[in-house]
Amino acid sequence: MGNKVLFLFSKGVSHIGTKLFTFALSWYILSETGSGLSFSISLLVNYLPTIIISTFVGYISDRIDQPNRILVLCDIVSAAVCILPFLHLGLASVYTSIFLLSAISAVFNNTIDTHLTNLDGLDGVQSLKKMASLTQFITASVNIAAPSFGGVMIRVFPIQTFALINMASFLLSAFGELFLRFRPRLGKETPRVAELAQVKPGAFLRYLFRQKELRTFLLGDSLGNFCFSAGFNVALPLIVTVTLGISSSGYGFISSSAAVGSVLCALVRTKYPSKTEFRYPFLKTGGLGLSMLILALTAWFPYHAVWSVAVLCILKFIVGWLAVDINIQTKTTLQIYVDSSYLGKAFGVSTSISYILIPLSLILGGMMAELWPAYLLPAISGSALIFALCLLKLAEKNS
Numbered sequence: 601m602g603n604k605v606l607f608l609f610s611k612g613v614s615h616i617g618t619k620l621f622t623f624a625l626s627w628y629i630l631s632e633t634g635s636g637l638s639f640s641i642s643l644l645v646n647y648l649p650t651i652i653i654s655t656f657v658g659y660i661s662d663r664i665d666q667p668n669r670i671l672v673l674c675d676i677v678s679a680a681v682c683i684l685p686f687l688h689l690g691l692a693s694v695y696t697s698i699f700l701l702s703a704i705s706a707v708f709n710n711t712i713d714t715h716l717t718n719l720d721g722l723d724g725v726q727s728l729k730k731m732a733s734l735t736q737f738i739t740a741s742v743n744i745a746a747p748s749f750g751g752v753m754i755r756v757f758p759i760q761t762f763a764l765i766n767m768a769s770f771l772l773s774a775f776g777e778l779f780l781r782f783r784p785r786l787g788k789e790t791p792r793v794a795e796l797a798q799v800k801p802g803a804f805l806r807y808l809f810r811q812k813e814l815r816t817f818l819l820g821d822s823l824g825n826f827c828f829s830a831g832f833n834v835a836l837p838l839i840v841t842v843t844l845g846i847s848s849s850g851y852g853f854i855s856s857s858a859a860v861g862s863v864l865c866a867l868v869r870t871k872y873p874s875k876t877e878f879r880y881p882f883l884k885t886g887g888l889g890l891s892m893l894i895l896a897l898t899a900w901f902p903y904h905a906v907w908s909v910a911v912l913c914i915l916k917f918i919v920g921w922l923a924v925d926i927n928i929q930t931k932t933t934l935q936i937y938v939d940s941s942y943l944g945k946a947f948g949v950s951t952s953i954s955y956i957l958i959p960l961s962l963i964l965g966g967m968m969a970e971l972w973p974a975y976l977l978p979a980i981s982g983s984a985l986i987f988a989l990c991l992l993k994l995a996e997k998n999s
Contacts, residue, residue, distance in 0.1 A: 603721040603781050604731065609777035611712075612738045614675060617769025618701070620753075621682065624762035625694050627754050633691070644959050644988035645695050649703035651955045653801035655805075656947025657707050661714040662941065668780055674708040676776035680765040685759050696748040710951070717935050720781035725936055729873035732932050736868035736924045744859040750803065803944050814938075814946070816880045816996050818953045823988045824885045824926075826957035830965030831892040831981020832919065836912075838974045839899040844908055857913040861920030869928055879933075880996075884926050886989050891919050892982030 629642055664670060681700045684693045722728055753761070808814045840846045840854060854882055898911050936948045 610773045613772035617766035621766035624751040650706045654948040655949040656708045658944035661944030667715045670878040671777045674773045675770040679770035680768045682763040685763045706909040718783045733869035735895040740862035820880045826961045827981040827985035829961035834965035835977040854912045857916035858920030861917035862924045865921040889982045889985035892978040896975045896979035
């Protein structure tokens with residue numbers, strides 16, 4: 601129990617500092633430039649390292665038995681990156697900080713996902729599911745609290761203060777990780793497993809796509825992220841502010857609803873873990889497509905001060921719930937069914953493929969929003985996601 605608490609404490613402390621720091625960096629970009637393009641560049645800079653290096657990071661994770669050193673090193677290097685705003689505060693240092701922290705985070709997260717099954721104190725599938733749910737609960741809770749505190753603090757303290765807080769959180773997290781205990785990894789020692797543990801990224805990617813179930817996970821996540829990034833993440837702020845003209849207080853309620861849904865889902869799954877099968881969650885991902893269609897209808901109907909905000913709050917709550925539920929099911933499914941000898945590679949490849957279309961989605965969504973009414977973007981994206989999932993389900997049955 602103490603080992604699990606130490607793990608959650610280290611991850612929570614690290615995430616608090618990171619969330620505050622990234623909030624401050626985003627605010628700096630918007631306040632200094634007032635440019636949506638500059639902000640979009642920061643999103644692109646944040647995604648690129650994960651897309652590029654995740655596949656190769658998996659090879660590092662698969663070659664280590666005690667991940668403490670990698671985790672501690674990641675936190676120490678992240679703390680060092682926080683020194684940049686002290687040396688020079690400008691767009692160059694902000695973009696560099698975002699890029700480097702994202703790259704380090706890709707290594708950290710892959711190592712955690714790969715070795716969580718061997719954390720001392722986790723016994724069996726149900727214990728693994730509960731730990732994944734508790735991790736999501738901490739993440740979602742911080743996502744609620746950090747922007748609220750950050751919005752107050754940014755009025756009083758400079759960016760360097762947030763960098764100092766983040767530096768301290770990384771060092772405290774590193775100290776806790778020194779004492780984490782992991783059991784030796786026990787892979788299935790067969791010739792095929794030994795071969796897969798050594799293959800190069802291109803060959804391993806081909807192997808994953810030849811596996812029917814894994815192929816469905818990879819394609820489903822990629823299509824889901826592509827459609828949802830444009831159809832909801834880009835469209836919702838435009839619909840709220842431009843199409844409906846909802847006040848800032850209403851927008852605040854809407855934005856926080858997703859985090860509330862995420863927290864409640866994580867709590868429920870901690871108490872009642874969902875059944876894990878080696879199957880892609882078609883219905884839950886389809887729920888995200890349906891949510892986009894409802895968003896389009898909400899924007900198309902005449903605005904009502906109470907009902908429009910209420911519907912969008914419920915919609916964001918559902919989206920927050922589904923996002924956490926899908927994430928828990930996807931990660932725990934891979935951790936349970938993929939052999940530990942090449943689990944890091946599987947997570948690395950799946951992360952890269954899942955994220956690879958997001959930058960394109962953000963760019964296309966922004967361009968479409970300039971040309972078409974905002975409600976068309978979620979209508980097209982939601983319909984496309986549901987249609988793609990139906991084709992994917994049909995292809996899975998016939999393969």
